[in-house]
Amino acid sequence: MADRYAIDVNGFLDLAARTARRLDSLAEAVFGVMFVANEMRDAVALAPDLARAFARSVDPWVERATALAEHGGAVLWAAERAVVEYCRADAAMAVDTDRAADSRGHGRWTVS
Numbered sequence: 784m785a786d787r788y789a790i791d792v793n794g795f796l797d798l799a800a801r802t803a804r805r806l807d808s809l810a811e812a813v814f815g816v817m818f819v820a821n822e823m824r825d826a827v828a829l830a831p832d833l834a835r836a837f838a839r840s841v842d843p844w845v846e847r848a849t850a851l852a853e854h855g856g857a858v859l860w861a862a863e864r865a866v867v868e869y870c871r872a873d874a875a876m877a878v879d880t881d882r883a884a885d886s887r888g889h890g891r892w893t894v895s
Contacts, residue, residue, distance in 0.1 A: 795866050802859055810852045817845055 820841050827833045 790866070790869065792866060792870060795862075799859060799863055802855075806852065806855045806859065809855065813845075813848045813852050816848065820845055 823841075824834065824837060827837050
């Protein structure tokens with residue numbers, strides 16, 4: 784039986800691969816900013832007021848950027864799992880359908 788799905792599996796896989804590459808780029812950028820922010824934090828550590836002001840302005844952004852990259856990865860993983868399960872269930876349904884079509888029943892309960 785030819786594999787035909789209600790979704791474009793190849794298109795989804797291409798989109799997932801492009802999205803994964805962009806998420807990798809995002810994660811690299813976030814880690815780069817975190818590295819610079821930590822260096823700046825170290826540089827202003829001896830000035831407590833400046834260090835607090837820096838932390839108030841930068842820490843929320845770093846937390847949101849990190850969460851964004853992590854959430855994007857989690858969403859992509861969940862979408863990939865859903866497509867895999869869809870394909871697996873569709874293949875199982877096709878096998879069951881073929882078996883049912885081959886079955887003719889028993890005794891007087893013959894399927895025509």
